[in-house]
Amino acid sequence: GAVVSQHPSRVICKSGTSVKIECRSLDFQATTMFWYRQFPKQSLMLMATSNEGSKATYEQGVEKDKFLINHASLTLSTLTVTSAHPEDSSFYICSARAIAGGYEQYFGPGTRLTVT
Amino acid sequence: DQQVKQNSPSLSVQEGRISILNCDYTNSMFDYFLWYKKYPAEGPTFLISISSIKDKNEDGRFTVFLNKSAKHLSLHIVPSQPGDSAVYFCAASAGTYKYIFGTGTRLKVLA
Numbered sequence: 001g002a003v004v005s006q007h008p009s010r011v012i013c014k015s016g017t018s019v020k021i022e023c024r025s026l027d028f029q030a031t032t033m034f035w036y037r038q039f040p041k042q043s044l045m046l047m048a049t050s051n052e053g054s055k056a057t058y059e060q061g062v063e064k065d066k067f068l069i070n071h072a073s074l075t076l077s078t079l080t081v082t083s084a085h086p087e088d089s090s091f092y093i094c095s096a097r098a099i100a101g102g103y104e105q106y107f108g109p110g111t112r113l114t115v116t
Numbered sequence: 117d118q119q120v121k122q123n124s125p126s127l128s129v130q131e132g133r134i135s136i137l138n139c140d141y142t143n144s145m146f147d148y149f150l151w152y153k154k155y156p157a158e159g160p161t162f163l164i165s166i167s168s169i170k171d172k173n174e175d176g177r178f179t180v181f182l183n184k185s186a187k188h189l190s191l192h193i194v195p196s197q198p199g200d201s202a203v204y205f206c207a208a209s210a211g212t213y214k215y216i217f218g219t220g221t222r223l224k225v226l227a
Contacts, residue, residue: 004159032213043204043219044160093159097213103148105215107159 003027004096006108013084013115020080021111023094029074030096034066034105038091050077072100084115120141120208122218130226135193137221139206142187151180151191152216154203163204164191196225200222 003026004065009070011055013019021074023033034050048064049056050056059063077096080089093113121140130134139149147168152160164190166173166180173180179192193200203222207215 007131008157041220044217046214046216058197091157095159103166103209103213104150104162105213106162107152109159110157112157 004104004108034076120218126222187195
């Protein structure tokens with residue numbers, strides 16, 4: 001149980017284009033989903049918190065117009081990287097917290113974004 | 117400002133011996149701590165957690181110890197197995213569902 005999927009697992013795009021990453025909770029309903037970013041050999045940095053049906057809360061320093069987050073249902077959240085640049089290349093990971101759960105977050109497998 | 121620190125970037129342990137991974141934090145408001153295991157190019161997997169009202173929590177081969185006065189927690193793995201080789205992250209939260217992660221410790225268990 002508590003499986004979270006991400007799609008795609010790997011994407012390469014050209015500079016200036018937009019990329020959408022999907023995060024799904026497969027066997028539970030997630031009241032809250034989180035988006036993280038991880039640079040090589042560094043920690044996971046929280047980018048934003050999204051609750052179903054409401055606007056995402058972005059962490060300080062994260063541009064909300066660049067990283068668009070939509071949490072349309074209790075099982076799906078999407079992150080769109082708009083007008084991507086090479087510095088946006090990173091490993092993006094989502095996590096989800098179950099409605100009836102405690103503090104545990106269940107993580108997706110991550111998406112490797114490379115902007116050329 | 118790194119509120120959660122894992123000062124050892126790597127650790128090597130012989131199979132069958134104990135692995136001890138350490139984590140220090142600075143924010144006294146943290147009241148819930150978790151350990152996650154991560155393989156390359158995969159998302160973290162939850163291992164074990166502890167609330168600040170406890171000083172120890174055990175689950176099979178994994179035990180987490182919390183020393184609130186020292187703002188320190190540790191993860192003990194006994195006995196260590198080659199499959200335990202991964203990067204281990206500690207995380208902390210302060211009464212919310214938002215985690216602050218440490219920088220990770222790469223554990224290598226030698227057969």
